[in-house]
Amino acid sequence: MKALLLTGRSLKQGIGKEVGKVTEKYKESVAMCEIHPKDVEELGIKDGENVSITTKFGSVVVKSVSSQNIAEPGIIFIPYGPYASMLVDYDTCSTGMPTLKGIVAEVKPAPSERILDVKELVKYLGR
Amino acid sequence: MVIVQNIVCPICGCACDDIEATVEGNKIVKVKNSCSISASKFLNFWKERNLSSLIRKNGELAPTSLEEAVEKTAEILVNAEYPLVYGFALSGCEAQAVGVELAEEIGGVIDNQTVTCHGPSALGLHDVGMPGCTLGEVRHRADLIVYWGSNFQEAHPRHLARYSALSEGRFRKGRKDRKVVVIDVRKTPSARVADLFIPIAPGQDYELMSALRMALNNDEIEEESVAGLPVDKIEELAEMLRSCQFGILFYGLGLTMSRGKERNIDQAVSLVCDLNKWTKFVIMPMRGHYNVTGMNEVTAWQTGYPYAVDFSHGYPWYNPGETTSIDILRRGECDAALIVASDPLAHFPKEVGQNLCKIPFAVIDPHMSMTALAADVVMPCAFTGIEAEGSAYRMDTVPLPLKKVIESPPGILSDEELVGMILKRVKSKRRR
Ligand code: SF4
Numbered sequence: 055m056k057a058l059l060l061t062g063r064s065l066k067q068g069i070g071k072e073v074g075k076v077t078e079k080y081k082e083s084v085a086m087c088e089i090h091p092k093d094v095e096e097l098g099i100k101d102g103e104n105v106s107i108t109t110k111f112g113s114v115v116v117k118s119v120s121s122q123n124i125a126e127p128g129i130i131f132i133p134y135g136p137y138a139s140m141l142v143d144y145d146t147c148s149t150g151m152p153t154l155k156g157i158v159a160e161v162k163p164a165p166s167e168r169i170l171d172v173k174e175l176v177k178y179l180g181r
Numbered sequence: 182m183v184i185v186q187n188i189v190c191p192i193c194g195c196a197c198d199d200i201e202a203t204v205e206g207n208k209i210v211k212v213k214n215s216c217s218i219s220a221s222k223f224l225n226f227w228k229e230r231n232l233s234s235l236i237r238k239n240g241e242l243a244p245t246s247l248e249e250a251v252e253k254t255a256e257i258l259v260n261a262e263y264p265l266v267y268g269f270a271l272s273g274c275e276a277q278a279v280g281v282e283l284a285e286e287i288g289g290v291i292d293n294q295t296v297t298c299h300g301p302s303a304l305g306l307h308d309v310g311m312p313g314c315t316l317g318e319v320r321h322r323a324d325l326i327v328y329w330g331s332n333f334q335e336a337h338p339r340h341l342a343r344y345s346a347l348s349e350g351r352f353r354k355g356r357k358d359r360k361v362v363v364i365d366v367r368k369t370p371s372a373r374v375a376d377l378f379i380p381i382a383p384g385q386d387y388e389l390m391s392a393l394r395m396a397l398n399n400d401e402i403e404e405e406s407v408a409g410l411p412v413d414k415i416e417e418l419a420e421m422l423r424s425c426q427f428g429i430l431f432y433g434l435g436l437t438m439s440r441g442k443e444r445n446i447d448q449a450v451s452l453v454c455d456l457n458k459w460t461k462f463v464i465m466p467m468r469g470h471y472n473v474t475g476m477n478e479v480t481a482w483q484t485g486y487p488y489a490v491d492f493s494h495g496y497p498w499y500n501p502g503e504t505t506s507i508d509i510l511r512r513g514e515c516d517a518a519l520i521v522a523s524d525p526l527a528h529f530p531k532e533v534g535q536n537l538c539k540i541p542f543a544v545i546d547p548h549m550s551m552t553a554l555a556a557d558v559v560m561p562c563a564f565t566g567i568e569a570e571g572s573a574y575r576m577d578t579v580p581l582p583l584k585k586v587i588e589s590p591p592g593i594l595s596d597e598e599l600v601g602m603i604l605k606r607v608k609s610k611r612r613r
Contacts, residue, residue, distance in 0.1 A: 058383050060366060062434065063336040063469070065217065072192070072222035074229030075524055075550035112531045125368045125380045136527040136551050144530035147442070150489055150505030151300045152530050154438040155366075156384040172527075172551050179526065180538035181555040 055097055057089075057130045059109060059141060059159040067133040076172050084135030085169045088121035089161070093128070099163045106164040107132070107141060109157050114140040115167045130161060136175050188584050190219045191271065191566025194468030194576035195337050195344065207587045209567075216338035226564055231549045232590055235559040242559060247592070251599070253558050254519060254543040255606035261517030261541075263493055264289035267506050268523030270470035273571020273583055276597035277472075277479040280521060283604045285492045286611070290515070292506040293476040294469070295488040297528055300501060301437040302466045303477070303487050305446025312453055314429070314463045315577045316343075321350035322461075325425035327362045329449070330386060330435015331467045334370040340467070341374065345431070362421070364389075365435060379418065382409040384440035390448040393419050397455050423459040433467040468576035471566070475574035510536045518542035519603070521596055522562075524550040545599050562596040563589035571597070 070083035087107060094101055101120040106113060107130070114137050124131060132138040134154075143153040170178065188200040202223060203211035212223045234250035235242040245253075258264050266284040269277045270293050284291035295303065305311070319326070326345045333340045341347050346361045353359055363375035364386075372378040381389055385408035392407040396419035402412050410418075422428060430453055436445040449464060456462035468474050477487035484490045486499035489506065502508060506525070509515045510533045517540055526534045527550065543558035544550075553559045563569040568589035574580050589595075594602075 060383065061438075062332060062367075064332075065335040065338070065370075068192075068218040068335065068338075069221040072218060073225045074548055075527065076548075076554065077229050123367050123369055125366065129366065129383065131367060134528060139526075139528055139534065140531050142530045144507070144511050144532045146502060146505065146507055146511075148502030148508075149301060149304060149442050150296050150501035150507060151437065151442050152297065152507055152533075153440070153442075154297070155435065156439050173554060176526070176538075176551055176555045179531070179534050179555065 055093060055161045057093070057128055057159050057161050059107065059157040060129060060131045060155045061134055061138040061142060062131065062155070064133040067135060081171060084133045085137050086117045086119050086132070088119050088124055088131040090124040090127045090129065091120045091122070093161070094118060094120040097161065097163055099165070104164045104167055104169060106162045106167060108160045108162070109141045111143055111157070112140040115164050115169050117169065130159060136172055185584065185586050188586060189566060189573060189581045190215065191471050191564070191573070191583060192219055192222055193337050193471055194474065195340050196471050196573055196575040196581055197339050197343055198581055202586050204587055209587060218338060223567070226547070226567060229549070230547065231559065231561050232593060234561065237557045242554070247560065250558050250560050251602045251606055254560070254603050255610055257517045257541045257543060257557065258287045258289070258519060258603070259607055259610045261287070261289070263509070263515055264517040264519070265506055265509060265515045266291045266519045266521070267525060268293060268521035269476045270294040270473035271522040271565070272472065272596050273565045273569070273573060274472065274475045274479050275571050276521070276565070276595065276600055277476050278483065279597055279600045279604060281480055281483045283519070283600060283607065284490070286604060286607055288493050288495070290489065290491045290493070290504055290506065290509060291480060292489045293480070294473050294523060295477060296505050296507055298434060298469050298473065299437055299466045300488065300505065301443035302446050304443035304501060305450055308443070308447050309450045309454070311450055312457065312463050313465055313577065315579055316575065319429050320344055320348040322352055322427040323429050324353055324358060325360050325362070325422065325428040327364065327422070327428065327430045328371060329364045329430060329432045330439070331431055331433025332365065332367070332369040332371045333431070333433070333467060334374065336433070336469065337467060360421070360425070362418070379410060385409070386436055386439060386445050387441040387448050389415070390445070390452050393422070394452050394455050397423060422456055422462070425460055428456065428460060428462040430462070430464045431467050432464065465577060472573040474576055474578055475572065475580070478574050478578065507533050516540050519545070520552055520556070521545045521600060522547070524552045526552040526555055545596050560599050561593055562599055563593050565595065568593070569595035569597070
């Protein structure tokens, strides 16, 4: 399914980051993707099942969350953090600011794929 | 048991200065007046904490002495040709000032989290200025409050209660005296507390602001709808904006991070300027970290520029797009870094993070983070505003004192002290 990816703050992410950035609580708050209930249906997944999100810039597996916060189908939301950062556009168009909202993405069911933890993401980045 | 009052909350740009903490035996056991994020920090910050300096040996981080960590950091920075000093939005102004001095000493770049939040606001401000006010004025006077691209209920949970719609001011007594408009691409919890929620199509903020300006100036809009909003609704909104007595446009990352970036800010400021033909209207960015505004102030008073300042020429040079940390790292120009109170690996686009992982870098942070896990040197520091004093600038650039509520664990210094130790070591190495 094609979608437009938005990133941003969430209350859970705010609370999770204050507990600690390598804790399970933080991971749970950021390794997720809010999807419109109609899109959850279209994907044929159960709410909470893992999905893979792919953009021109990268790919990541996160947990799906059916959400009324999404105003209309075709829009998905991932909170700021290590998972959203795998997918966003690095080009700043000479402004210094990367594009972190409004990125074209492909969403696929990934019930058998695992969500990487922060340590695994560090390895993936090259350390 | 001691009750410490009027603590400035060291989390978001609201910098609420009424937090009350109950301290028992150097531990905060209860907090009052805090939001859920603030309570999470005050009650949990000491858990999951790293209390030892770490250094990378054979590919793994291993405990080391603070002296060795400082020595290694100084060595990394002195040996670099184009080092980056990054972060400080969660530090006090005093640490920030030492950070700027360090960047100048090593001929590097000093940059901060503005680069991934309100950098475009700084650029917009350079272009067209910014008619602002303090949050106190909003509380006393505002009868129309517009939040554009800001999910304040989740990012700044007490903003509504302390500074805007729910606050009791001199001339506006509370919610019934004010109207709240939320304009956003998502129906966030913030949209639900608004009198009017306007959902707009992603990436079309610029178009909607242009249309609003046209409606205000009685120009004909030759479309049926703009950004998903029918023209008659745009005209109604324009009328609502110009007929208030004191309006404020609070805007968030929905404007700075989307298509248009600093042009969105130009347009938002121009809209507010237009509105001042009819009424009093002001604009304010919803700054995220509690002292990112302070880092802009400190960098500006020391160098003339608010962020992304390059000292490699021997004098301060500022050109966002060229001297911004994201661009320097993406182009692979930077060859070492010191990261202070920040987690860029978790928040920079992947390619940029991968390039940071290719160079030696040190981290000063009270917590372990994704960036700390990847660092060559990690130095734990005290939590400023809880375990160390300092100063911070609220989102409206009002400076506030940060309190030391409890003692930091033995041997854990403030980031100001740690950056100062590195600076001293760098100076002595360079003079050899
Ligand atoms: S709104 Fe922000 S500054 Fe105020 S208590 Fe909550 S996190 Fe702290």
